[in-house]
Amino acid sequence: MDFELSGRHALVTGASSGLGLAIAQSLLAEGASVTLAARSAEKLQAAIAALPGDQRARCDMVAAEFGVSGAVEAMLAAATRQTGRVDILVANTGGPPPGLPSAIDPEEMAAQYGRMIDPVLRLTLALVPGMRARGWGRVLTVASSGVIQPIPHLPMSNALRASLVGFMKSLAGEVAADGVTVNVLAPGRIATARTAELDASAAAKTGKTVEEVARASAASIPAGRYGTPAEFGAVAAFLASAAAGYVTGSTIRIDGGAIRAI
Ligand SMILES: NC(=O)c1ccc[n+]([C@@H]2O[C@H](COP(=O)([O-])OP(=O)(O)OC[C@H]3O[C@@H](n4cnc5c(N)ncnc54)[C@H](OP(=O)(O)O)[C@@H]3O)[C@@H](O)[C@H]2O)c1
Incomplete structure (x- = not known):
């Protein structure tokens, strides 16, 4: 199946390792160009250096830290510097620390909102208007199985990411007729x-x-x-593809069956 991603440009955040890097690799393998974002320039450079040469040529990178003022703007500037547009936004962040729900520190929770939720909202709000105007776009958010079946020792993740699911579902309905799909990825244990x-x-x-x-x-x-990061990246590439144009407003599980609920 041709995913028709050649010529499409993606911004993938949290792309220096793990799930974000795997998604960037899958999009690159399908012909897209990708701006990879994360905090560490060294990790990004190493990840890009390890790619096949033709894919390296379709990469750009930006080192910026979610939660620090100006990070979203830096990512937007880098992502639009070559093509002037972003067709595919993959919003992925670092995760919060584990702990007991009864021991949550509200200050830490607010700080995690600033790292995990606020920048995802800002990137989405900045990029979706262009996608709608062009009649094509993909917004993918990496969340967690915890948004469906809360994970006992990750209360911040369960609570904060649930807000993204609610927002993305709401947005999906508003922009569907403009060719923009909005989906959430729910990894189990990758x-x-x-x-x-x-x-x-x-x-x-x-x-x-x-x-x-x-x-x-x-x-x-x-x-x-x-699961393997490659298995996760493959699902994301499909959701970004032309073939997945009728999949929107969904939370997709990549969990080996771990979530028990229907
Ligand atoms: N792996 C799983 O099974 C699983 C399951 C459920 C949920 N998740 C969630 O999915 C997300 C990705 O998971 P992962 O397993 O790929 O984790 P990971 O390997 O730790 O990757 C996290 C990525 O985010 C970047 N990052 C971290 N904090 C950042 C910040 N403040 N600003 C900008 N970039 C930042 C990291 O790069 P730098 O260090 O270079 O910044 C890295 O590229 C996390 O939120 C995680 O909690 C993962």
Whole structure:
């Protein structure tokens, strides 16, 4: 199937590693050009250097930190500098720290809103008008399985990301007739640095080894394993494709069956 992404330009945030990088790689493999954004210029440079040469030529990058003033503007400026437009926005951020719901620090929660939610809203609001005017656009937000089935030790993630799901669903209805689709990705457990960190944190709290935690976690997933970033990136590339033009307002699970609800 031709995803018809050749000539399309994407901005992918949180793209220096993990899920964001996997999405950028999938979009590049399908012929799109991509501006990769994250905090670390070194990590972005290394990620781009590892790509095949023809894909490297279709990459640009910007180092900026969500939660710091001017980051969204820097990303928008970089993303529009070559083509003058962004056809595909992949809004992906770092995740909040784990902890008990009863121990949430409201100050930390507000700071996480500034890193995880506010910049996603601002990027979306800045880029969607151009997509609508051109009659084609894709907005993909990386959330979590926790927006469907809350994860016990990630209350900030559950609560904050739910607000994005509500906003994106509302936006999807407003812009659907203009050729712009808006969908949310709900990863279960995909093997990235973030998952390894969370497993290490659970191991430290329970006295188990990281391997024991990861094994038990994998065993609780119907697929019996964590997903790979490439499996996640492939779903995102499909949702960005022309073929997915009638998929909008959805929260798509990439979870190996981990979410128990229908
Ligand atoms: N992996 C999973 O199974 C899973 C499941 C549910 C939810 N999620 C969520 O999905 C998102 C991506 O997960 P991941 O596993 O790919 O995590 P990851 O490997 O830690 O990647 C996070 C990305 O975001 C960037 N980033 C972090 N903080 C940033 C900030 N303040 N400003 C700009 N960029 C920032 C990081 O790059 P720099 O360090 O260079 O900034 C990196 O590129 C996270 O929010 C995570 O909580 C993941």
